[in-house]
Amino acid sequence: MSAFSAPFGLLLDVDGPIASPVARRIVEPSILPGLVTLASAGVPIAFVTGRSAVFVRDEVAARLVEAGLPHGAPVFAVMEKGGAWAPITTDGLGELEVDAALAIPADVTEAVHALARAEYAHAMEVDEGKHVMISLEARADIPHEEYVPAQAEFQERVWQLLVDRGLGLRYGDREHADAQGEVPWRIDPTIISTDVESVRLDKDRGAARALEWFAAHGATAPRWYSAGDSRSDYLMADHVHADGLEAVHVDVRPSDGMLAREYPVITMGSLIHDEAGAKFLRERVAELGL
Numbered sequence: 383m384s385a386f387s388a389p390f391g392l393l394l395d396v397d398g399p400i401a402s403p404v405a406r407r408i409v410e411p412s413i414l415p416g417l418v419t420l421a422s423a424g425v426p427i428a429f430v431t432g433r434s435a436v437f438v439r440d441e442v443a444a445r446l447v448e449a450g451l452p453h454g455a456p457v458f459a460v461m462e463k464g465g466a467w468a469p470i471t472t473d474g475l476g477e478l479e480v481d482a483a484l485a486i487p488a489d490v491t492e493a494v495h496a497l498a499r500a501e502y503a504h505a506m507e508v509d510e511g512k513h514v515m516i517s518l519e520a521r522a523d524i525p526h527e528e529y530v531p532a533q534a535e536f537q538e539r540v541w542q543l544l545v546d547r548g549l550g551l552r553y554g555d556r557e558h559a560d561a562q563g564e565v566p567w568r569i570d571p572t573i574i575s576t577d578v579e580s581v582r583l584d585k586d587r588g589a590a591r592a593l594e595w596f597a598a599h600g601a602t603a604p605r606w607y608s609a610g611d612s613r614s615d616y617l618m619a620d621h622v623h624a625d626g627l628e629a630v631h632v633d634v635r636p637s638d639g640m641l642a643r644e645y646p647v648i649t650m651g652s653l654i655h656d657e658a659g660a661k662f663l664r665e666r667v668a669e670l671g672l
Contacts, residue, residue: 388425390666391596391603393589393618396431396442398611399634399659403574406522407441410656414449416663419672421446421455426601428458428592430585430608430618432577434511435461435468439475447474456601463579464587465514467595478513484580485514486567490547494518494540494578501539505532506576516578529574537569537576544578552581572612585610586617593625604628609662611635611655619645634658 394400400417402409421427429442438459451457457470465484469476495508498518505524509517518536520529541553544567550560552568559565570577589608596602608618609632619631620643629645634656636649650658 388423388601388603389670390605390607391426391428391601392420392666393428393430393592393606393608393622394659395585395608395610395612395615395618396429396433396438397572397574398615398655399609399632399662400429400656401441402656403611406574408445408656410660412660412664413656414445416660416667417446418449418451419667420663420670421457422452423670423672424456424601425666425670426456426458426596426603428460428589428596429470430460430463430588430592432463432515432517432572432575433461434509434517435459435466435475435478435513436511437461443470443475446470447472456596456599458592458595460588460591462512462515463583463585464591465580465583467591469595480513482514484582486516486578486580490544490549490578491516493543493547497539497543498536502532502536505529506536509575514580515583517575519575526573533571533576537571540569540576540578570614584617585614586621589618589621593622605630607632607662607666609634609659611638613638613641616641616643616647619643619647632658632662634662 550565605628619629622629
């Protein structure tokens, strides 16, 4: 890829601004064409998500290819909050790289998976595609209000299970240090999942990975928009801002409480989730005059 500076770049969470958190896939009709239009114009686009490579391969990369993603477009995916990454090309998701140093110990993964399958299969499913994280996702065939209490109970059980195993663990306001006095792991809930992961994994790590990849491949931008539905998604813009670049964050679920930042934080009016994401992409296409 030759060096090219676009007027802006995009750092996009997947669940929320791109994929419906209800349908768990891209359903807004203007999203894929909008992404392809922007990528075709040389706008660097990174999907920075906690999702697995399998999900991104099937629900993002393959569908972008079907929508007409052109050869050489600067599109990249960071999965598992920075634990795995790969380019997206006209062949789909490229060769996956994984940071094995951040992986949950295999015996811990097996124990948490066993608990979920034995006692919480009515409410959640094991995400088998994760390489460094543990993820249990809400079943799509039950009402969300049935998932919420099961999730809360499951997380308490996981906390006790891992503390009993001597792991240094953080969960909400609670911390339990390991024998070395360290707390390297955390339980991180979302509205549709429970993750157990390294404390070094987060959206700022994902953003850093994406910007490094774009710089190495000749794609730069002076301004970066990030978009997400969780408070942790602000970390993408935090990283951009700390890097000395212009940052703008799009909060597509502001009802959770918008965070005060030194850079602009915007919403899409009354629209939320992927409807807000679709409007945001239409605005960026219009900004380019396309």
